[in-house]
Amino acid sequence: MQSSLRFLAIGDSLTAGFCNYGLSNHPYAINLLKLFSLSNISIIIDQKGVSGECVVSSMVKRLENLVFNEHSPHYNWIILLGGTNDLAYRKSAQIIFSQRLKVMYDMVLQRTNQDTKLAVMTVIENGYYSPDSKYDQQRQILNEMIRNYAKNHHDQNRICLVDLDKNIKYHNIEDVNQRNIIWDDFAHLTADGYDRMAKIIFQEIYKNINQ
Template sequence: MQSPLRFLAFGDSSTAGFCNYGLSNHPYAINLFSSVNIPIIIDQKGIPGECVVPSMVKRLETLLFDEYSPHYDWIIILDGTNDLGYRKSAEKIFNEGLKLMYDMILERKNQNTKLSVMTVIENGYYTPEHIHDKQRQILNEMIRNYVKNYQDQNRICLIDLDKYISYHSMKDINQRKAIWDDLIHLTAAGYDLMTNIIFQDIYNKINQQS
């Protein structure tokens, strides 16, 4: 019998599936591998409102290095939105936050945990042309470059959500209402869309390695 793959879904409100103004949650992780017959265990660790720097870095370190922490085959990281909202620079978010977490996972000896990272999607407040959105775009390029330049491509996977989930370029208003709950968070249908994107990229990676 095949041993289950264990996943950690780690991040902020987008990982928690925050919707309906916090009255409900619909995490992408709940249906991540429901369409295929692969035994998995998923630990969902999303905290709404949390920033990468420094809170999330410390939380991940505590989780990974606790003696009772399980071994994770895959860790999925999605965060940065709250830091950007507080006007932190892309360089600070990446160098003092995301990169530290990525390295923390990939440099653990004898673990061979695979890392899946996601870019940050746009929000309804600022168009891609707005000066306040530029840091998000820079951050996403830093995330893409980290994955592209990592030496062992078997251990890392980029899920470029920014290329698949849009707000301002979505001309169909009904479609926008269907997947966007407010100017930052998605609806349950929006998180299901996210689930499909994440699943396909990770499933393709698993099949490549089989």
């Protein structure tokens, strides 16, 4: 019998599944586990989302402790999402990417075994700023940096882009009822929204597993 693949899901509140104004959590890991099970692939997911966390300072050290501690398990996949809170604090895309996200991406790809793969995710929009707002420009720049890293990395077999930004919209949903199905507030998703997020992640990783 084939052993289970082990996943690490690291990120902020969107990984933790923050919803209902913090009264409950529905991480995407719940549906991701279900989708792989339905595809007859056994996985274990360590869900390590911390609401409110920024990549500029704490997430790099947390990733190091989770993956490179002497007691850390071996991960087949590390799914990394960060930057939303940094953008909210007006950190520039350049700082978020070059000083933190890229550091974490490189850390995973350079310091783990060849059978450890990395899924990097773009940052979704929010209800506070429309895509044509000057306040949303840094998010869009950051997402291009993430896409370019994934596209241009020399080891394409070990990196996978999950482009949440292109698949989860806020402002382009004209039907308010449809928006309310997946959006809980201006920045977080409902349980249905996190389940949709899981489906997007699943589709990209499943393609990679079955290449």
